[in-house]
Amino acid sequence: MTSDGATDARLLLMQLLDPANRADPYPLFARIRRLGPLSMPESRMTVFSSFADCDAVLRHPQSCSDSMKSSVVQQHLASGAMPPRGNTPGFLFLDPPDHTRLRKLAQQAFAPRVVRALEPEIDAMVDRLLDAMAEVGSADLIADLAYPLPVAVICRLLGVPVRDEPRFSSAAALVAQALDPIMSITGAPDPQADVRLQAGAWLREYLGELVERRRAEPEEDLISALIAAEEDGDQLTADEIVATCNLLLIAGHETTVNLIANAAQEMLRTPAHWAALAADPSLAASIVEETLRFDPPVQLVMRIAGADLRIGAIDIPRGDTMLLLLAAAQRDPAMYDRAGEFRLDRESARHLSFGLGPHFCLGAPLARLEARLALAKLTARFPKARLNADPVYKPNVTLRGLATLSVAL
Ligand code: HEM
Structure with a gap:
């Protein structure tokens, strides 16, 4: 691509950061996808937006997740522009071996068998939330269902007291925004970086104190299990326990909420879909999968080239960043028939919404279960629900999602 081409690419990506495009970024994603891979040599980054390319990057054994392997990060570190x-x-x-070791310790808590056993409890939580909505007669589906459900479940699994939630919810939201690729696209530091760093520090301190409390008095939760693993055989450090809990807490907060909300919004826009699910709860699985494809809660992921590598016809030098626009890839007409339509009858179409390969989402079985139960019960309980006001989006680009979704029940 010429340097003019690189400028065009940057301008298009800047539009992606523009909050004005948050409600419907899909026309922009389509424009980017039609241009093919975008090389931005000055930023040492390539942007992929077709399904085949995103799939190939995620499968590549030299696609790395540790940002310290980025040549831009290394330059900033060497010049002192970035602290170690x-x-x-x-x-x-x-990346392996640390990734493999830590993931293995956490994954027992999210195995399909363990998740299935949570079903009655999640079912009861959904009922309680719907009861409260019924009393009022209208609802904000985010504040009243899509947010409190996954938060209660992840707090329960980790052993974080849910009564502390109001204290850490704003910190979790700020930390989640740090996933937006602002510096990669603009080349300038994120103006909110300090606020996010402070929020991250506060959250780690909060979790660090909780870990110490559980060390003194273990309970039946994941924090206590990780402490037992630490004390047992030097498998992870105290710092790694906090980092793992932090990751799970944020992942449990900021993703499933978007899945439930995006599916509910889609059905409210097409009342026949809402009515179909209300009448037949077995449709919940298809609705969840089609929402994951059509309007993914995680819109993009990043990788660093761990060696010189080739994706399609593009050479990527070692240390370059690869930005994968999953939300664009999942409406790629080369992969999906009528890609721009939300279809209940789509035959189990493969998608990348939970990632692929060694970093495949640990919480996928849990997220699917929560969303299926919440959506089937919501529509059955309120078969005539309708949108009350225009939905409002959060500023997030990567974890794009609704801030409010008002409905009359
Ligand atoms: C609809 C909801 C969810 C979506 C769309 C989602 C999406 C993703 C994606 C795309 C990745 C891979 C990122 C990458 O490759 O760079 C990922 C990883 C991960 N997710 Fe989820 N996630 C969801 C829910 C959850 C939940 C509920 C949890 C657990 C509490 C969770 C825990 C994780 C963890 C721990 C990883 C890192 C896995 C690894 O690096 O090995 N996720 N998720």
Whole structure:
């Protein structure tokens, strides 16, 4: 691509950061996808937006998740423009062998068998939330269902007291925004970086104190299980326990809420879909999968080239960033028939919404279960619900999602 081409690419990506495009970024994603892979040599980044390319990057054995392997980060570190990494990151941002070791310790808590056993409890939580909505007669589906459900479940699994939720919810939201690729696209530091760093520090301190409380008095939760693993055989450090809990808490807060809300919004826009699910709860699985494809809660992921590599016809030098626009890939007409339509009868179409390969989402079975139960019960209980006001979106680009979704019940 010529340097003019690179400028055009940057301008298009800047539009992606523009909050004005948050409600419907899909026309922009389509324009980007039609241009093919966008090379931005000055930023040492390539943007992929077709299904085949995103799939190939995620499968590539030299696609890395540790940002320390980025040549831009290395340059900033060498020049002193960026301080050395102070805290252990969550294993989402690590590569083997650390990634493998830490993921293995956490994954027992999210195995399909363990998740299935949670079903009655999640079912009862949904009922309680719907009861409260019924009393009022109208609802904000975010504040009243899509947010409190996953938060209660992840707090319960980790062993974080849910009564502390109001204290850490704003910190979790700020930390989640740090996933937006602002510096990669604009080349300038994120103006909100300090606020996010402070929120991250506060959350780690909160979790650090909780870990110490559980060390003194273990309970039947994941924090206590991780402490037992630490004390048992030097498998992870105290810092890594906090980083793992932090990752799970944020992942449990900021993703499933978007899935439930995006599916509910889609059905409210097409009342036949709402009515169909209300009448037949077995449709919940298809609605959840089609929402994951059509309007994914995680819109993009990043990788660093761990070696010189080739994706399609593009050479990527070692240390370059690869930005994968999953939300664009999942409406790629080369992969899906009538890609721009939400279809209940789509035959189990493969998607990348939970990632692929070694970092495949640990919480996928849990997220699917929560969303299926919440949506089937919501529509059955309020078969005539309708949108009350225009939905409002959060500023997030990567974890794009609704801030409010008002309905009359
Ligand atoms: C609809 C809801 C969810 C979506 C769309 C989602 C999406 C994703 C995606 C795309 C990745 C891979 C990121 C990458 O490859 O860079 C990922 C990883 C991960 N997710 Fe989820 N997630 C969801 C819910 C959850 C929940 C409920 C949890 C658990 C509490 C969770 C925990 C994780 C963890 C721990 C990882 C890192 C896995 C690794 O690095 O090995 N996720 N998720």
